[in-house]
Amino acid sequence: MAKVIAVTNQKGGVGKTTVSAHISFALQEAGHSVLHVDLDGQGHSSIYISGDKAINSRKGGAERIFDRLEGLRGDATPCGVDLLHGHLDLGKLDEGEKTSADALALRDYVKSLPYDYIVIDTPPALQLRQFAAMIWADVLLVVVEPEEKALRGFMKVKEVVELLKSKGLLAADYKWRILFNKVDGRIAEQQKVVDGFMESYKGIVIPVPLAERKALINKAYSARVPVWKFKDTPKDLGGIWRGLPSLLGVL
Structure with a gap:
């Protein structure tokens, strides 16, 4: 059975896309x-x-997982990670006939797909696609910036997790984790937020926040390589990104 990791927040721009891609890169390299x-x-x-760069203009990607296709596999990519890609028409899933009950019924099917790990990047809104990822997951990773709007997004996710748990809709061994991203250690208020969360959510907050390195991350993205393979990346920073699965507790 595959272990499913969903990466989310109800605010865009927090870095969940970069984090989810690097978890996939690191697991494949392992x-x-x-x-x-x-x-x-x-x-x-x-x-x-x-x-x-044009893949998000083509249909026939991630929506296939909702059709319970027999023998479903993702498309091979040069980095070795199989992919069910995102594209501009995926929003139709939230507006169509599929319901939360349909998503819940797919959980065993998703876990039965022939992979060791399935990593899901979600949209920043609680609609069918985000809900489905949350209830399919064995581990839910909420990526947070130490700023007000991102923290409000986290609180909305937390409310949903608690509601789903109370209704018995999550796996018995379900885990959720918080990862702080884009943290500037020179800003005392940001560090205060991180420290406060570590105290309030002991065992849930990943103890190694990701530093604000926007320029470097963007360069690695443009080069289409993991940040630890980009020539300008300091070794210690690359090691943190490469170690995300271990920090998450899935390796």
Whole structure:
């Protein structure tokens, strides 16, 4: 059975796309078979993983997982991660005939797909696609920036997780984690937020926040390589990104 990791927040721009892609990169490099499912209509993690900047304009991607296709596999990519890509028409899933009950009924099917790991990048809104990823997941990773709007997005996700748990809709061994991203250690208020969360959510907050390195991350994205393979990346920073699966507790 595949282990399913969903990466989410109800605010865009927090870095969930970059984080989800790097979890897939790292798991594949560690020798595991990985399916990356990009449910975000912008398809940015699909572009990163495939190297195809036009992939988000083509149908026939992540929506296939909702059709319970027998023998479903993602498309092979140069980096070794199989991909069900995101594209601009995915929003139709939220407006169509599929319901939350349909998504719940797919959980065993998703876990039965022939991979060691399935990593899901979600859209930044609680509609069918995000809901489905949350209830399919064994591990839900909420990526957060230490700023007000991102923290409000986290609180909305937390409310949904607690509601789903109360209704018995999550797996018995379900885990969720919080990862702070784009943290500037020179800003005392940001560090105060991180420290406060670590105290309030002991065992849930990943103890190694990701530093604000926008320029470097963007360059690695443009080169279509994991950040640890980009020539300008400091070794210690690359090691943190490469170690995301271990920090998440899935390796």
